[in-house]
Structures are given as C-alpha cells and as structure tokens.
Amino acid sequence: MNRLLIWLGLILACLLTAGGFYAWHKAIPYEEVVDRGPSPEAQANPYLAAEHFLSQQGLAVEHAQNLERLATLPAKGSSLLLLSERSNMTPRQVEQLLEWTKAGGHLLLVAEAIWDEETQDSGDLLLDRLQLRQAFSDDFDQPAPARKGKKPDLTRLYVDNETAPAFFSFDTDFNLIDPRHLAQFSANSAKSSHLMQLNLGHGRVTVITDSELWKIPAIGLHDNAWLLWYLTQGSDVTLLSNTDVENLFSLLLRYFPQALVALAALILLGLWRAGVRQGPIQAPAPKARRQLLEHLNASADFLLRRSGQNSLLQALQRDIQRTARRRHPGFEQLDTAGQWQALERLTRQPASIISQALGPLPAKRLSSADFSRQVACLQTLRNAL
Numbered sequence: 001m002n003r004l005l006i007w008l009g010l011i012l013a014c015l016l017t018a019g020g021f022y023a024w025h026k027a028i029p030y031e032e033v034v035d036r037g038p039s040p041e042a043q044a045n046p047y048l049a050a051e052h053f054l055s056q057q058g059l060a061v062e063h064a065q066n067l068e069r070l071a072t073l074p075a076k077g078s079s080l081l082l083l084s085e086r087s088n089m090t091p092r093q094v095e096q097l098l099e100w101t102k103a104g105g106h107l108l109l110v111a112e113a114i115w116d117e118e119t120q121d122s123g124d125l126l127l128d129r130l131q132l133r134q135a136f137s138d139d140f141d142q143p144a145p146a147r148k149g150k151k152p153d154l155t156r157l158y159v160d161n162e163t164a165p166a167f168f169s170f171d172t173d174f175n176l177i178d179p180r181h182l183a184q185f186s187a188n189s190a191k192s193s194h195l196m197q198l199n200l201g202h203g204r205v206t207v208i209t210d211s212e213l214w215k216i217p218a219i220g221l222h223d224n225a226w227l228l229w230y231l232t233q234g235s236d237v238t239l240l241s242n243t244d245v246e247n248l249f250s251l252l253l254r255y256f257p258q259a260l261v262a263l264a265a266l267i268l269l270g271l272w273r274a275g276v277r278q279g280p281i282q283a284p285a286p287k288a289r290r291q292l293l294e295h296l297n298a299s300a301d302f303l304l305r306r307s308g309q310n311s312l313l314q315a316l317q318r319d320i321q322r323t324a325r326r327r328h329p330g331f332e333q334l335d336t337a338g339q340w341q342a343l344e345r346l347t348r349q350p351a352s353i354i355s356q357a358l359g360p361l362p363a364k365r366l367s368s369a370d371f372s373r374q375v376a377c378l379q380t381l382r383n384a385l
Helices: 002-026 040-044 048-056 067-071 091-102 125-129 224-232 248-255 257-274 292-307 309-327 336-347 351-358 368-384
Strands: 061-064 078-082 106-110 133-136 155-157 166-168 174-177 185-188 193-200 203-208 236-240
Touching: 040 048, 048 061, 048 224, 048 236, 067 091, 067 236, 078 224, 091 106, 091 125, 091 193, 091 203, 106 224, 155 193, 166 224, 248 257, 292 309, 309 336, 309 351, 309 368, 336 351, 336 368, 351 368
Parallel strands: 061 236, 078 106, 078 236, 106 203, 174 193
Antiparallel strands: 133 174, 155 166, 155 185, 185 193, 193 203
16 A cells, blocks of 8 residues: 555655746746836826936926925025915015016016916916016917827927027917017927027026926926926026915815814814703693693784784773772762772772872883782782773
8 A cells, every 4th residue: 555655645745846847948938018007106296207308408306386496495506496376375476476587587487378368367376567468379279180190389499509409399279469579589380389488687588388298297298398307407496386375274184184174073073062052952731731821821922923922911901990880880980080989899999009009101111020929919909890
C-alpha cells in the first residue's frame, strides 16, 4: 500500500512538472499600460501641467490662494496670472492690482464679462478700468458647417524675426475690443481678437478671452504652452487660483460638514423641546357629563365676549323693572325717584343698593371685580322682589 502511494505521488509530481514546463514555454511576457486618469493633484489644480512646464523652462513658479500675496510680491521681474473667477473682487483690490502693475509688474487676466452698451459697463471692474471690452464674436452660437476635415479656427500671433505665426486654440465665441487703441499687440483668429497687451505705467497688462488652452489636455496642443512661456519669460510667475475670500461658514461647510449637520439637528431638537406644553394636553370633557349650569355659564361667557358688559347689565335692569311693574301697578308712570322708593318698600333693600343697581351704566369697561359686584347687586335686588 505504501509503495502504491509512493508511485502515485511520483506520477503526480511528473505531471505537474511537465505541465509547468509547457506553460512556461508557451507563456509570452508583455507590458500593459493602465490609464488611471489624472492624479488627485491634477484634479484639484487644472493648471498643474502649466506650472510644471514653466518650471522646466527655468522659471520660478509659485501658487497663491488670494491677493494677500500681493503685499509682499515684488513688482519688477514678476508676472501675476489671474486665471480663476474673480466676480467678488472689490474696488480696493482692483486699485491694489493696478498700482502693483504700474510699479513694473506683469498682470495677466481673463476677461470675464460681456460689455453692456446700455449701462456702458461689463460688471468686470478690472477689465472696465483697463478700458477694454469683451463681446460675442460674429459667428457666436451659429452651427458650424458640416465639412469633413475642416481645420479649426485658430488664433495666430506673429512674432518679430519669425516668418510663420504661432497658433493657439482660444475659444472663438468671444472677441476683445480696444475702442481707444491702447493695445501694443494682439492675437487674432479669422474674425475675433483673443489676446491684447497694453502698457500700464512701468508694467504691462495682458488680457485674454479664456484660459482653457492652458488646462489639461489643451496645453499640449498647437503652440499653447509656448504662448504661456512667451508671455511670462524672464520673470517669476505667481499663479493666483482663487481670489474669493471664503467666509467662516463656507470653510466650515468644506471641512466640517458633519459638525454643521449635528449643530442643525441640535438646534431643531432644542426648538422642539421648547415648544412642548408643560404637562399633558387635557382632553375635552364628554358631552354626557355637562349640566345645565355649564351651558348657562358658556352662554353668558359668549354674550359677554360678543355684546359686552353693558348688554348683560341692561338685561338684568329690564328684568327688575318688569317684575316691579307686576308687583306695583303704575310703576312705569313714576319718575326715577318714585320708582326707587317703590323698590325700597318692595325689596326692603337700602337706597344705596337700589341706586347702585339701577343707576346709569359707566361708559368705560369695568374691571372684573367691579363687574362682579354690579351683577351681584342686581341679582340681590331681583331676588328680593
């Protein structure tokens, strides 16, 4: 039995060895590249490739978050790239940027708003101060003709000592206008201008219609990367990606959303707790246990709210006078003094009670205590008849 197991083990080992040798002989090694998309750094910063490109050209590149960097940024030999949204920029910040540029800096910005002929402004404070305008191009929102192999409408820039122009992929839906002819040079497509540069004091300002050509992957097309180097060559580059000053709530919402949700839930629970009644709600009494006195009290309360105090007091006075007419014939023909004397004999009540009960009613509303005393006086007089 042991010998049989040994032979079976040897046969199995030989089969496995032969199979492994055959698989190794037939296997062909190969390399496969798996594209996992852009890195988290590239997703967070669309201009990351542009920063790396400028660094490779020997330029010092810095990434800033807000305009506070401008306070320590030297003007001469520096380029400041405003490539992000800046709708919340204040007039003071605009003045600060222009003063920095006049001192010798190079400011590059994206035109953000369209010029409004009616209001004579665009809403872009910085662009309006430079006296440049942005408008839609003539072929904006028009469908392109379906021609096979048609080349895109690229923007061209002619450089000194170069016979062929450089080509860039600006968005041709927009057009820069220089109504006062202040620009030193511009880059144009077939029907629009997409880049203008003008001098400002000892510095210069470059305005472009869009910065998509410097994002991934457009920066690798045509001469897009070369244009970025050409505009910033010989300077230290500071790329400002966010000019909006975030408030405390936006920062909390970004970094502590769970804490905000818990705080909101706590506030709702506190409001709910504060709105709870002190003690259980009393259920209405069943109709079967209500007595005549309760109905009378309810009716009197209704009349008091609806008609006022005087209507109830007058009703009691009229009831006393009707009873007195039955007890004393000719009562209605007596004057007020005679009626009060007749009531004094019939009820054996002092004159003060009778005058208080049947005297003129006050114009002002009585207090609860005075009203109760007046009613008690009238009831005493009526019960004595």
